[in-house]
Amino acid sequence: MPEDSRTPLSCAEVSELLSAYVLDSLEAEAAGQLREHLAACSDCRAEAAELSSAVAALAEQVTPVPPPPELRRRVLAAVHAERGAPAVPAAHRHRGSRPSWLGVAAALLLAVGAGSWGLAEHLAGAAPAQGASAITPVEQLIASGRAQVVPLSPVPGYPGRAALVTAGSRGAYLLLTGVPKLSGERSYTLWFLQPGHPPSSPRAVVEVTGPGAYRLPEGPEGYGAAAITREPSRSDRTPRGPVLLSSKV
Amino acid sequence: MAQAAVDVAEDEIRDTDAQLMWRLRAGDEGALGELYDRHASLAFGLALRIVRDRAAAEEVVQDSFLTLWRQAAHYAPDRATCRSWICTIVRSRAIDRLRRSASKEARDAQLADDLAGLCDTWQLADESLRAQAVHRAVESLPQEQRQVLELAYFLGLSQTEISERTGAPLGTVKGRTRLALQRLRTELAGATQPEEVER
Numbered sequence: 235m236p237e238d239s240r241t242p243l244s245c246a247e248v249s250e251l252l253s254a255y256v257l258d259s260l261e262a263e264a265a266g267q268l269r270e271h272l273a274a275c276s277d278c279r280a281e282a283a284e285l286s287s288a289v290a291a292l293a294e295q296v297t298p299v300p301p302p303p304e305l306r307r308r309v310l311a312a313v314h315a316e317r318g319a320p321a322v323p324a325a326h327r328h329r330g331s332r333p334s335w336l337g338v339a340a341a342l343l344l345a346v347g348a349g350s351w352g353l354a355e356h357l358a359g360a361a362p363a364q365g366a367s368a369i370t371p372v373e374q375l376i377a378s379g380r381a382q383v384v385p386l387s388p389v390p391g392y393p394g395r396a397a398l399v400t401a402g403s404r405g406a407y408l409l410l411t412g413v414p415k416l417s418g419e420r421s422y423t424l425w426f427l428q429p430g431h432p433p434s435s436p437r438a439v440v441e442v443t444g445p446g447a448y449r450l451p452e453g454p455e456g457y458g459a460a461a462i463t464r465e466p467s468r469s470d471r472t473p474r475g476p477v478l479l480s481s482k483v
Numbered sequence: 484m485a486q487a488a489v490d491v492a493e494d495e496i497r498d499t500d501a502q503l504m505w506r507l508r509a510g511d512e513g514a515l516g517e518l519y520d521r522h523a524s525l526a527f528g529l530a531l532r533i534v535r536d537r538a539a540a541e542e543v544v545q546d547s548f549l550t551l552w553r554q555a556a557h558y559a560p561d562r563a564t565c566r567s568w569i570c571t572i573v574r575s576r577a578i579d580r581l582r583r584s585a586s587k588e589a590r591d592a593q594l595a596d597d598l599a600g601l602c603d604t605w606q607l608a609d610e611s612l613r614a615q616a617v618h619r620a621v622e623s624l625p626q627e628q629r630q631v632l633e634l635a636y637f638l639g640l641s642q643t644e645i646s647e648r649t650g651a652p653l654g655t656v657k658g659r660t661r662l663a664l665q666r667l668r669t670e671l672a673g674a675t676q677p678e679e680v681e682r
Binding site: 249252253260261283284288289291294297299305306308312314391392476 | 620
């Protein structure tokens with residue numbers, strides 16, 4: 235440690251102390267100096283992140299212990315109280331409850347659009363499922379150089395890919411690939427959302443059941459975000475399923 | 484038949500933790516319930532391991548999941564898994580509570596228990612592959628390096644406190660801490676880097 239506490243730490247000194255820091259075992263003064271260094275040094279930040287993941291893994295050594303059943307109710311009640319909403323019995327909560335579209339829209343509008351997904355990947359996934367008659371207009375549209383391709387980002391871990399292809403009066407298409415084919419009443423539903431606070435109710439644009447290229451009745455012009463959910467039933471104008479892919483548009 | 488198989492698989496797909504975190508960011512309380520169902524046992528086990536009191540551990544878990552709800556927007560999936568993030572929150576809350584409430588005598592008594600039961604602690608591994616990997620990685624550490632990890636992680640002791648209570652010089656404690664965590668990281672990554680010898 236330098237004798238003068240105001241002396242900035244070097245990367246070598248930080249490296250010596252970083253393990254204790256990520257374990258929260260460093261004395262306050264040294265931790266403060268180290269934080270200052272990390273704020274300005276991306277290499278040491280990366281090192282800290284790697285060591286932190288090793289620290290986090292230590293929790294896996296602990297034997298899991300089921301908490302008392304009433305703790306779940308207390309946790310969810312505390313969240314409800316924080317939101318100022320009336321309490322809902324725990325039994326009424328279940329997977330697939332309706333997402334808060336105010337929050338969804340806000341998150342979408344803040345999200346950075348993913349631009350790394352290649353055009354070839356769009357077409358490779360969509361073409362076999364829908365056939366030449368459906369894909370050809372999209373190919374022509376893209377080949378014309380006048381189309382705009384907006385990839386929709388999958389939620390982390392979701393294997394599906396989707397994009398909107400638009401070219402003004404020449405039409406708009408949804409390309410969807412990498413998703414399982416659905417049966418029964420279930421569908422993948424594309425929603426458009428208006429920008430603004432609070433956002434408008436989402437508009438269901440198209441319902442499909444599997445991979446393919448689909449002509450849309452309208453493009454995303456004038457909307458702020460797009461999202462695809464997996465809906466339990468068709469023709470439901472309210473999104474109820476989990477969001478799978480999304481982007482601002 | 485093939486279609487039916489696809490549909491069954493689709494039915495069985497549960498949202499991943501990352502998807503649940505996304506729903507949580509969108510204000511979906513149902514996602515918090517699902518995350519609780521998946522991780523509350525590990526969270527409670529970890530809290531109990533640190534604070535050694537069931538009522539206190541329950542408060543830690545409740546506080547931690549409330550924090551998860553409040554801080555969901557700050558979750559960075561590229562930096563930690565959801566499970567790791569939850570454990571980080573639980574450990575932080577539990578250590579805070581331990582530091583606030585435990586008298587020096589109580590912590591010393593707990594320290595004696597920890598030193599005596601060190602090996603047992605590491606043997607209480609979960610059967611999951613991840614836990615086994617961590618278990619193997621921790622077991623590969625020299626005993627004195629495992630000790631400093633134990634004292635820092637589960638008791639929240641500072642480097643100076645570890646030095647005072649184990650009798651090892653402060654510089655040695657710092658060196659052991661560094662070596663232990665670097666080696667643990669290497670082991671968990673499956674890397675085969677040459678070992679650094681403790682100075």
